[in-house]
Amino acid sequence: MRLRTALFLTVVVLVVIGGGIYVAVTQFGDHLPTPLGRGCEVRTSSGTVKLNADQMANAATIAAVGIRRDLPDRAIVVALAAALQESELENLTGGDRDSVGLFQQRPSQGWGTPEEIQDPRYSAGKFYSALVRVKDWKKLRVTEAAQRVQRSAYPEAYEKWSDESTVLVEALAGQATSAVTCTRIGEPTQRGPAAALALGTGLRLDWGEVSTVPSADVVGLIVPATDLRVGWQYAHWLVAHSSEKSVERVRFGNQEWSADRGAWRQVDSVNAAGERVVAEVYPS
Numbered sequence: 001m002r003l004r005t006a007l008f009l010t011v012v013v014l015v016v017i018g019g020g021i022y023v024a025v026t027q028f029g030d031h032l033p034t035p036l037g038r039g040c041e042v043r044t045s046s047g048t049v050k051l052n053a054d055q056m057a058n059a060a061t062i063a064a065v066g067i068r069r070d071l072p073d074r075a076i077v078v079a080l081a082a083a084l085q086e087s088e089l090e091n092l093t094g095g096d097r098d099s100v101g102l103f104q105q106r107p108s109q110g111w112g113t114p115e116e117i118q119d120p121r122y123s124a125g126k127f128y129s130a131l132v133r134v135k136d137w138k139k140l141r142v143t144e145a146a147q148r149v150q151r152s153a154y155p156e157a158y159e160k161w162s163d164e165s166t167v168l169v170e171a172l173a174g175q176a177t178s179a180v181t182c183t184r185i186g187e188p189t190q191r192g193p194a195a196a197l198a199l200g201t202g203l204r205l206d207w208g209e210v211s212t213v214p215s216a217d218v219v220g221l222i223v224p225a226t227d228l229r230v231g232w233q234y235a236h237w238l239v240a241h242s243s244e245k246s247v248e249r250v251r252f253g254n255q256e257w258s259a260d261r262g263a264w265r266q267v268d269s270v271n272a273a274g275e276r277v278v279a280e281v282y283p284s
Contacts (some may be wrong), residue, residue, distance in 0.1 A: 029250065040182040044170040047163060049129050055089035056182060058102055058120050060240035063172035064206040066123040067233060073173050074138055078125050080165035082146040083159045091120055103127050103150070121205060146180035171236050174229035178255050179237040183262030188246035194283030195246040199238075199281060202245055206237065218249075220280040225252070234277045249280040 015141050020177045040056035042049045051059065062083060066076040083089050086104040089165045095104045105111035116122045127149060128252075131137055134148040143159035152158075171179035190198055200212050212221045223238075225231030235252040242250075242259055250257045 009262040027165050039185070040180065042167055042171045042180050044176040044179050046170055049164045049167045051089065053182060054091070056180070056245055058083070058089045058091060058239045059168050060172055060180075060196075061120045061206050062071075062102070062124045064233075064237055065121055066128055067173060068208050069125075069128055069131070070126060072138070073169050073172065074173075074213045075128060075131055076169045076173060077162070077165045078131060078137075078142055078145045078149075078158075079124060080168050081142050081161040082127065082150055084161040084164060085146070085152075086150065087159050088145045091118060093118070108277070109145045139145035171284070172233065172240070174232035174236070177232055178257075180239045181257065181263050182239050182242050182259070184248075184259035185243065188248070189244070190196065191282045192219055195281035199241075199245045199247065199279060202241060203234075203237070207234075210234075215278055215280070218278075219283050220247075220249075220278065220281040223277040223279070225275060225277055230276055231275075238277065238279045246281050247279055248282045249278075251280075252276075253277040 039050065040051040042056075055172070059080060062079050063076050066079060080089075083102045086099075087095075087102050089102065091102055092104065093100060098106050099109050100114050101117040102105075102120055103117075103123050103126075105117045105123055105126065107114055107117065112119055112122065112124055117126075131145065131151045134140070134145060137145045137148065140148070141159065142162040142165070143156050146152075146158040147155040150158075166194050170176045176239060188195065196219055197212070203210055203212065203221075203223070214220075215222050223234045225234060225255050231252050235250050235255075235257075238245075238247055239248065239257050240248045248259050251267070254268070255264050257264045
């Protein structure tokens with residue numbers, strides 16, 4: 001009797017676990033959600049996307065490269081959909097045959113050296129360069145435009161990422177406010193002036209010659225913003241890269257994000273006009 005009871009309970013547990021996995025897969029598709037309180041979340045009026053810290057940083061870099069090239073938001077949607085399908089926004093060191101990187105580009109197909117393709121800025125730039133050469137790419141569906149560049153064996157696969165890519169672009173292109181949130185995980189990799197210097201270097205690598213000035217009040221930097229949309233582009237980029245760049249706090253207008261809290265909140269600020277973004281790194 002005890003043996004039968006134990007077997008029965010074992011079966012029940014396995015059914016419950018299997019049912020939970022089934023629900024998770026059917027509800028979230030190919031992209032399971034990041035556990036609550038960890039990683040990053042992007043929330044706009046179009047929906048919510050959850051990513052880990054590396055995925056979020058890579059998405060922000062892809063968007064920054066497109067914005068820097070003065071490409072329309074549609075190009076960034078296509079690029080993010082391609083990267084989500086090819087690597088789930090992870091900078092892979094390998095793949096099918098000699099494929100590497102976010103877009104799984106192949107050195108043997110003329111995309112560059114493995115080392116070059118492993119650089120997210122380089123690989124994103126190569127994708128955009130190929131995309132704008134596609135005839136009438138702006139009129140194509142996301143999956144068709146991405147396929148013209150990627151030449152995948154699964155040409156319709158990119159379309160399933162269209163909605164997630166749209167949410168990411170609304171935030172990273174500055175259409176939405178206070179839309180990117182990340183929660184601190186572990187100890188910062190750098191602190192003090194060294195962290196501020198590394199942050200400025202990373203910002204310029206993605207955005208070009210951005211004019212930054214040291215902050216007189218905290219250890220960090222100030223990024224001038226010509227308007228609200230540009231300000232939110234920088235603010236969201238800073239939050240997206242907060243884990244790798246040791247960013248503790250970001251302020252823009254009357255909104256402030258902190259890594260410990262993992263959310264934006266309204267604060268009193270003399271910067272209500274939105275003329276600058278202030279990034280604070282962890283002190284020494």
